[in-house]
Amino acid sequence: MPEAVREPFTDLAHQRDAVALGMWAFLGQEVLFFGVLFVLYTSLRVRHPELFAAFGPLLDWRLATVMTVALLLSSFTMALAVRFAFTRVRGRLVFTLLATMILGAAFLTMKGWEYAHHLARGETPIVDLADTLAAGPGMATFFGLYFVLTGFHALHVLGGLVALAWLTLAAWRTPASDLRGSPVMAVGLYWHFVDIVWLFLFPALYLAARPT
Amino acid sequence: MKSWLTTTDHKRIALLYLGTMTLFFTLGGLLATVLRVELATPASDLVAADTYNRLFTLHGVIMVFFFLIPSIPTFLGNYLLPLMLGAPDLAFPRLNLASWYVFVAGGLLTLTAMIAGGLDTGWTFYTPYSTVFSDSHVVLAVLGVFLAGLSSVFTGINFIVTIHRLRAPGLTWLRLPLFVWSLYATSLILVLATPVLAMTLLLVAIERGLQIGIFDPATGGSPLLFQHFFWFYSHPAVYIMILPGMGVISEVIPCFSRNRPFGYAFVAASSLAIAVFGFLVWGHHMFVAGQSYFASVVFSFLSFAVAVPSGVKVFSWLGTMHRGAIWLTTPMIYALGFIALFTVGGGTGLALATLALDVHLHDTYFVVAHFHTIMVGGMLMAYLGGLHFWWPKISGRLYSERWGRIAAYILLVGFLLTFLPQFILGTQGLPRRTASYPPEYQFLQGLSSAGATILAVGYVLPAIYLLASLVRGRPAGDNPWGATGLEWQTTSPPPPHNFLDQGTLVVGDPYDYPNAPQPTIAGAGDV
Numbered sequence: 001m002p003e004a005v006r007e008p009f010t011d012l013a014h015q016r017d018a019v020a021l022g023m024w025a026f027l028g029q030e031v032l033f034f035g036v037l038f039v040l041y042t043s044l045r046v047r048h049p050e051l052f053a054a055f056g057p058l059l060d061w062r063l064a065t066v067m068t069v070a071l072l073l074s075s076f077t078m079a080l081a082v083r084f085a086f087t088r089v090r091g092r093l094v095f096t097l098l099a100t101m102i103l104g105a106a107f108l109t110m111k112g113w114e115y116a117h118h119l120a121r122g123e124t125p126i127v128d129l130a131d132t133l134a135a136g137p138g139m140a141t142f143f144g145l146y147f148v149l150t151g152f153h154a155l156h157v158l159g160g161l162v163a164l165a166w167l168t169l170a171a172w173r174t175p176a177s178d179l180r181g182s183p184v185m186a187v188g189l190y191w192h193f194v195d196i197v198w199l200f201l202f203p204a205l206y207l208a209a210r211p212t
Numbered sequence: 213m214k215s216w217l218t219t220t221d222h223k224r225i226a227l228l229y230l231g232t233m234t235l236f237f238t239l240g241g242l243l244a245t246v247l248r249v250e251l252a253t254p255a256s257d258l259v260a261a262d263t264y265n266r267l268f269t270l271h272g273v274i275m276v277f278f279f280l281i282p283s284i285p286t287f288l289g290n291y292l293l294p295l296m297l298g299a300p301d302l303a304f305p306r307l308n309l310a311s312w313y314v315f316v317a318g319g320l321l322t323l324t325a326m327i328a329g330g331l332d333t334g335w336t337f338y339t340p341y342s343t344v345f346s347d348s349h350v351v352l353a354v355l356g357v358f359l360a361g362l363s364s365v366f367t368g369i370n371f372i373v374t375i376h377r378l379r380a381p382g383l384t385w386l387r388l389p390l391f392v393w394s395l396y397a398t399s400l401i402l403v404l405a406t407p408v409l410a411m412t413l414l415l416v417a418i419e420r421g422l423q424i425g426i427f428d429p430a431t432g433g434s435p436l437l438f439q440h441f442f443w444f445y446s447h448p449a450v451y452i453m454i455l456p457g458m459g460v461i462s463e464v465i466p467c468f469s470r471n472r473p474f475g476y477a478f479v480a481a482s483s484l485a486i487a488v489f490g491f492l493v494w495g496h497h498m499f500v501a502g503q504s505y506f507a508s509v510v511f512s513f514l515s516f517a518v519a520v521p522s523g524v525k526v527f528s529w530l531g532t533m534h535r536g537a538i539w540l541t542t543p544m545i546y547a548l549g550f551i552a553l554f555t556v557g558g559g560t561g562l563a564l565a566t567l568a569l570d571v572h573l574h575d576t577y578f579v580v581a582h583f584h585t586i587m588v589g590g591m592l593m594a595y596l597g598g599l600h601f602w603w604p605k606i607s608g609r610l611y612s613e614r615w616g617r618i619a620a621y622i623l624l625v626g627f628l629l630t631f632l633p634q635f636i637l638g639t640q641g642l643p644r645r646t647a648s649y650p651p652e653y654q655f656l657q658g659l660s661s662a663g664a665t666i667l668a669v670g671y672v673l674p675a676i677y678l679l680a681s682l683v684r685g686r687p688a689g690d691n692p693w694g695a696t697g698l699e700w701q702t703t704s705p706p707p708p709h710n711f712l713d714q715g716t717l718v719v720g721d722p723y724d725y726p727n728a729p730q731p732t733i734a735g736a737g738d739v
Contacts, residue, residue, distance in 0.1 A: 007220070007709075008294070008301040008378060018303045018377040025369045025403055033407035036415070036441055040426070048432050125424045127431055129344045137432030144424040144431070148415070 019182040023189045034197055037149050041204060044145055048137050055142040056209025058123060060114060064206040067110050068198065074103035075195045078188050081167075085184035090176040093184070097168045100191070104161050111154050118143065149201055156194045163187045220305035221708055226291035227606075228312050233287065234675075236278040236319060241671065243271040248630075248664040251657050256647035264647035265332035266348065272335030273353060277360045278319055280587055281449060284456035285402070286315075286367055288598045289395050291606060293371060295699035296389050298380025298717045300709045303373040311366035318359030325352035334645065336446070339427040339438045343419040351421050354413040361406045361413075364452075368402030371395055380698070380711075382719040389697055389722050390479055394459025397483040401448045401455075401490065409445035412438065439501055443494035451490040454554075454586060455483055457594030458525055461547050464601050465529045467695045468544040469536030472723045479528045482521035489518045499570045508567055515565035522558055526551060541693075542616030546597030549624045553589030557582060560635065575645075578638025581631045589627050596623070596674065603678060604692045608704040609685030610733065615677040623670030629663025694731035696724055 009015040045052055081096035118124075125144035167184055174180075216224060246267055250258040259267065290308065294301050302308050325331060331348040333341055342350050375396050379388070388396075415426050416438075425431025427438040466473045473479060495503055495511030529551055538544070560582040564570050573579065604610055633656040642653050649657065691700040698717060702710060711717060 007305060008299055008303070014377065018373050021376055022304060022307075022369055022373045025372050026365075029365050029369075029403045029407040032404055033411050036408055036411040039441075040415075040437065043434055043437050044432065047434070051432070125422075127423055127425050129340075129419070129423050129425060129428055129430070136430065141425060141432040144426060148418065148424065148426065152411075 016182045016185070019186050020189070023186040027189060027193050030193060034152070037152060038200070038204075041145060041149065044141070045208075048141070051137060051142045052209040055123075055139055056205070058118075059146070059206050060117075061206040061210065063110060063114060064202055067107050068202050070103045070107045070110070071195045071198055074100045074107070075192050077103065078191045082181070082185050082188040085171075085179055086181040088176050088179045090171060090174075090179060093171050093179065094168060097164055097171060097184075101161055101164045101168065104157055104164070104191075108154060108157055108161070111150065115147075118146075146205060149205065153194070153197055153201055156197070160187070160191050160194055163190070218309075220301070220309050222290050222294050222302050222305065222308060223606075223706065223708075225308050225312055226287050226289075229282065229286040229290060229315070232312070232316060232319065233279050233283055236274050240271055240274040240279060241668070243267050243274070245664070245668065247271060248661040250647060251649075252661040254649050254651045254654050254657075259647065261647045262332065265334075265645070266330035268645060269331055269334050270326055273322060273331075273357065275587075276335055276449070277357045278315075278322070280453045280591055281364060282315065282360070282367075283453075283591070283595050284460065284598065285371070285395060285398055285452075286311075288391075288460065288595075288602065289371065289398075289456060290367075292602065292699055293374060293392065293395060294378070295702065295706060295710055296392050296697060297374065297378055298383060298698050298711055298719065299374065299378035300711065302370045303378055304370050307366050307370055311363040311370070314359050314366065315363035318356045318361075318363065320356075321359060322353055322356030325349040325356060328352065336442060337413070337416055338442075339416060339419070339433075339435050340429065343416055343426075344428060351417045354417050358410050358413045358417075361410045364402045364406050365410075368399040368406070371399040372403065375399075380717050380719055382717075386477065386480070387719065387722050388480070390462035390473060390476070390483075391456075391459035393480040394455045394462070394483045397487040398452055398455045400484075401452050401487050405445045405448040405452075405491070408441055409449075412441040412445070436498070436501060436503065439498050440494070440503075443497045444491075447494040447497065448487075448490040450583075450586070451486055453591045455486060457550065457591045457598075458483070460594045460598035460601070461529060461550050462525070463695075463697070464543045464547040464597055465532050466723050466725060467601070467693055468539045468541055468547070469533045470539070470725045470728070471532050471536035472721075472725055474528045474531030474534070475524070476723070478524050482524040485521040486518060489514060489521065493518060493565075496565050496570075499567060500574050512565050512567050516562060519558060519562060522554075526555060540617075542611075542613060542620055543597045543601035545617060545620040545624075546593045546600065549620070549627075550590055550593040550597065553585055553593060553627065557585035557590055560585065572641075573638055575643055576638035577634040577642050577644055580644045581634035581638060584631050584634075589631070593623070596620075599674070599678075601693070602699075603681070604688030605699060605704045605706070607678075607682055607685070608688050609681045610688050610692065611681035611685055612677045613733075615673065619670055619673035619677070622666060622673065626663050626666030626668075626670050630660050630667050631663070633657070633659045633663075689732045691729055692731060692733040694729050696722060696728050 005012055005015055009018065077096045077099040081093055081100060084093040084096060123139060123143050125140055125147045127140045164187060167187055170183075171179065216228065219225060246259065247264070250256070250264060256264065290302070328349050331346065331350050331353045333346050333348070333350060337350065337354060375388075375392060418424055419426045419428065425433050427433040427435050429435060462473060462479060493511055493515045495507055496515045499508050499512075529547075560578070564573055564579065564582060600611070600616055637653055637656050637660075640653070642649055688704045690702070690704055693700075698711075698719070699706075701717070
């Protein structure tokens with residue numbers, strides 16, 4: 001039995017084409033969504049470079065490098081998964097999907113560990129906005145930016161993990177001859193995009209303010 | 213009931229949207245009624261100033277995000293796009309249904325905020341007032357608007373993919389109906405501008421809810437940055453509201469002039485041009501907010517440039533009527549009203565885009581009158597025109613043409629009486645958003661309130677005779693107006709899968725009015 005063709009399409013290539021275009025359009029809006037955060041970053045960096053010089057070194061660039069490697073590897077396994085989905089190799093598809101999930105989960109675990117350590121050291125973004133006598137721009141401003149930027153990225157990774165879990169379950173339950181490539185391809189595009197966002201966040205936050 | 217709530221048929225989802233948005237429009241209209249009653253007298257006597265702030269905020273939030281932005285795309289667009297393309301449905305039917313659920317969830321959140329006490333920030337949510345000082349339900353309301361935005365993004369993606377991938381064989385880009393072109397331009401804005409508002413509103417919710425200083429100047433944030441983000445979406449959003457309306461007018465005018473649209477390719481391109489220019493003019497909302505003077509000059513110039521593609525459309529409509537056989541039906545009255553009022557609204561927009569003039573007019577009733585002329589006079593006229601034009605197709609019934617014309621004229625008179633006095637009030641310097649005002653403005657304010665009463669009658673009438681037509685109306689037939697366009701080739705109302713059972717579709721010149729079928733509606737003998 002061929003891959004299921006859904007309404008309103010009548011043939012498979014046509015449907016695959018439409019799913020890809022839909023995903024690209026969605027990623028287009030994601031670029032704008034994260035674009036706001038990068039403009040926020042630029043605005044703060046231009047107006048208060050001293051915050052980055054003072055508090056940037058508090059971020060752990062070594063751990064972040066390991067996290068970057070984990071995400072890059074996960075993109076590799078994801079690309080393999082897309083290939084195996086289209087060639088309908090069920091065992092390898094499930095294996096590569098699981099590998100992608102494990103790498104993504106490892107990234108989130110490291111991120112969570114990092115958050116916990118920042119908060120434990122008092123590097124918190126929370127201030128009392130009603131307190132008009134507060135100290136002004138300072139550590140909370142920098143960490144506010146850090147937590148908001150990385151937090152939105154982490155939520156996207158989490159969303160990707162949910163989608164991957166759903167794909168893995170579907171692949172597990174489906175006979176090899178019925179495997180559907182389009183959903184794996186769409187999630188793959190999304191996963192690569194989330195990786196690319198991190199590739200911008202990593203230097204912007206962890207490396208840019210380091211003394212040379 | 214269950215079959216409606218789980219449907220993936222674009223036509224049923226469109227009707228779900230129609231029902232939901234009519235409720236929101238009624239609510240927004242009731243809020244406006246209280247505002248106009250309060251403004252009939254100079255003193256703040258019906259409601260207190262604080263309540264007044266909450267009323268105009270909710271009126272703005274509900275009308276902008278839960279009626280004007282989704283109205284034509286999610287109702288007429290959803291219903292007609294697959295029909296006009298000769299497709300069985302939108303590309304992603306389940307995403308379409310999901311968009312309605314997300315929309316309803318957003319509406320419920322906003323209503324919860326309203327019942328819990330409302331919010332008083334204005335529909336613009338300016339920081340730091342919204343994040344630090346306001347004592348109202350900002351977080352709930354912005355999350356509701358965020359969900360409405362997400363629903364818009366779903367709709368936009370669905371439309372873009374559908375227009376690219378599901379055109380009938382032979383339906384090339386330059387044979388697309390102009391309404392489809394306008395929906396395409398609208399969808400581009402929906403997909404590329406809405407995420408900016410979505411993220412900005414989430415940042416407001418985070419700043420207020422978690423006490424993280426993002427836009428707060430006390431912690432190094434920039435309130436001006438919030439305004440840039442907000443208007444980067446909210447100015448293109450104006451074109452989200454008006455472009456589909458222009459598309460409707462471009463369908464109605466050729467049909468009731470029995471003529472090809474004048475300059476078809478230019479009208480199609482002008483939709484895209486408006487979408488592109490629309491992204492580059494947001495700074496004209498911030499002339500007096502302290503942005504760079506040089507930026508203001510550029511924004512002013514670009515705002516004038518938008519008038520060019522808008523003018524192309526107006527001249528196309530006039531050129532289409534020229535030497536046509538004009539047939540003054542209900543939809544055509546709305547279309548003519550649209551052209552007149554859109555021109556007034558656009559022209560006063562140029563006054564506001566003029567740097568020196570804006571300093572005087574900024575934040576006065578002139579601004580209120582300007583955007584209500586575009587939104588109510590333009591967009592709402594187009595919405596009602598489209599509703600009347602396609603009602604026989606959607607319901608399969610004919611409404612009372614006599615009552616339709618009466619209601620359209622009542623609306624026009626009511627509109628002019630409501631908003632023309634506000635232009636004068638603005639030039640006299642009366643600021644907007646105040647519950648009380650000096651007594652010398654009472655005459656014009658009273659005229660405006662009286663006009664609003666007539667306007668309200670104009671809104672209630674169509675609800676009555678359109679609903680009555682469902683019970684008592686005569687069957688419409690497939691093509692009562694004798695219109696071209698694929699949607700008129702199927703039955704009224706169309707079957708669940710639109711064209712699947714009909715064999716091959718004939719696709720040619722989309723506006724072949726010289727050879728169009730004769731209207732079947734009574735009283736069309738003179739066409």
